[in-house]
Amino acid sequence: MASKKWVAMLLAGGQGSRLGELTSDLAKPAVPFGGKYRIIDFTLSNCTHSGIDTVGVLTQYQPHILNSYVGNGRPWDLDRNYGGVALLPPYKDKDGGEWYKGTANAVYQNFHYIDTYDPEYVLVISGDHIYKMDYNKMLAAHIAKGAHATVAVIEVPWDEAHRFGIMNTDDTDQIIEFDEKPKNPKNNLASMGVYLFNWKHLKKYLTEDEKDIGSSNDFGKDIMPKMLNDGANLQAYRFNDYWKDVGTVESLWEAHMDMLEEPTVFELEDPNWQIYAGNANHPPQYISEEADVTQSLVNEGCMVSGTVVHSVLSYNVQVGSGSIIKDSVIMPNVKIGKNVTIEKAIIGSDTVIEDGAVIGAHKTGITLIGENQIISSTYAKS
């Protein structure tokens, strides 16, 4: 078989503990997003649109839903004869086996998978970011600059830089220093968790890193600084469009609100860059005579009789008459009764909100209700 130009390794094994109840039974990349999608759809669709036809999805934590969702990759055109999508959980061989110890170790353990395709480049991406990115442009920059590795970066506000992995660069955007969550940032270029490597070069570092018992086997913390130390040519690739890490309840909620901005900051309905999703068959949404829906995203399968303002309704959500949903994210199959008030909340899938319940109305911050709950009218979480 011909060798592949590049292979993507998609890190999807994280527990996502900062998403609280939303990830108690679900891997973070499988968390519903934007009314129709799961978070992983954005990176998988990026791969498809960038012409990457071989994607290894590294799973570990609570993989069942994620596994069956990704399946053979059909929704993303990744059901290929040669290549396509492969789910890569940790495994055992004759020498043993172990859990993925870190991002770099997860890729290291799947050495043979990558070698099967003998690629020139390996793209390491993460399944918990919302963005539309053409990785080809990054590859073109990588090749033009003769880089050993390229890290996609995005400018973040200076006062938030301390929360990110910051790349300190020279005036040609060559990386001269890594600063993981710096107290006093010298730059505001944050790593997006998108790494492009020359496979032969990376292989050497992964093997060495594996032998180093002091290493945390992480790309950002171990591999990249080691390469830098050795004088490798590491480049920052600037990305100037929307990108958001949705690893916390706050950022997940914020990203949803971003989708509702007028004028648009992130266009989901982009004919040139559709976000593909599985389970896409639902009847059209019915908006009743009493309903009032404004500045919202509503997916198919919804039946709305109440008021929905500045909110996202996922598929098969029902909103009874007299109910008011404001600044909220309602995940799939949630049944909301009559005269319910929900403000600034995220309601997990399959939850039932009974008539008259009040959620989040008298609270600052975001109220999170988990999956499969029954919330009665007496509910008053404060």
Place this chain on the structure above:
Amino acid sequence: MSNVLGVINLVNERPILKELTHHRCLASVPFGGRYRMIDFTMSNFMNVCVSKVAIFTKDKYRSVMDHLGSGKEWDLDHRSQGLFILPPIHPDEQIKGDIQQFFDHLEFFKRATADTVIIAPGHHISKIDFNEVVQEHENSGADITVLYKNYDGEAVQKPIYHQCTLDSRGEVLDIELYTSPATGDHVCLETYVIRKQLLIDLIKKCVENEEYDFLKDAVKANLKSLQVQGYEFAGHMPFIHSLSTYHKSNMEFLNPDIINDYFYNSWDVFTKVKHEAPAKYAISSKVSNSLIANGCFIEGTVENSIIFRGVKVKKGAVVRNSIIMQKGDIEEGVHIDHVITDKQVIITKEQTITARQQPTVIKKGEVV
């Protein structure tokens, strides 16, 4: 039930929907916000787990081929069985009738492992549970089961429907083309259940006798020699035979009871997946009593209407009692009432189009 073969017969279709059936067959006319008419029969077939479906097409079948593709949305992309689109094999000749086409593709029937065949047209909007029909067919020991429905449609003065005359045991005594069905008449749904071997025998015999109409020459001509049993379908199924009945039956889908019956209280209705984003409602949007599909961006007012995928209703536009098909663009300040716009129509700024008795149809791709 796994031993059933599905046949969707488009050979007898008539272009009854004027502009909408000008360039496409009836089965692929859009319906209900995101479907094509054929989706309902396809999904009803899925519910009986048919392993193999054949679509016998007559003409204007490009859209039906495009829509059904490999059949994967209906789980029909199987290795050995699955979906077969069977167009006329002598396209330059006048088609003599559906039996001609069944005969030309007789191999399809012969190869099938199923021993029971369901034949249905492609434009029925219904949730027929064929499990029950096939069960009833077997229980009654009938050679052929013919489905009928008691007429509840609008008055019509055209020879479109056949009336079934039944005896007290439900056996069919006569089937006759007639012009003015009255409420309660047993209207033949041109939907049949038949043993495969009998079907093959009838097809061969008809062709030998140079007879080519399945209903007339295979069913009606054998009412005495075969046991032909009637089966009443009592569920919801609009009688669509004109633009106004098409419009009206779409509007029936604004009734939550009908929505529940079709989409939530029974098996799913599948259609081609297009991956549009959820519908987006702007701050200025005002939507009531409407079906909205994904990919829409609503900034204006929409009332009592059916809006298909990827439609834009701009600020100040008012859409009432209308059907806007895929990728329609309703610009600022437009007022439309009782209008059906086919796919990719643009209604330019400040236009007013209102109709009363008959809905006004705007042809596919037109800019008005």
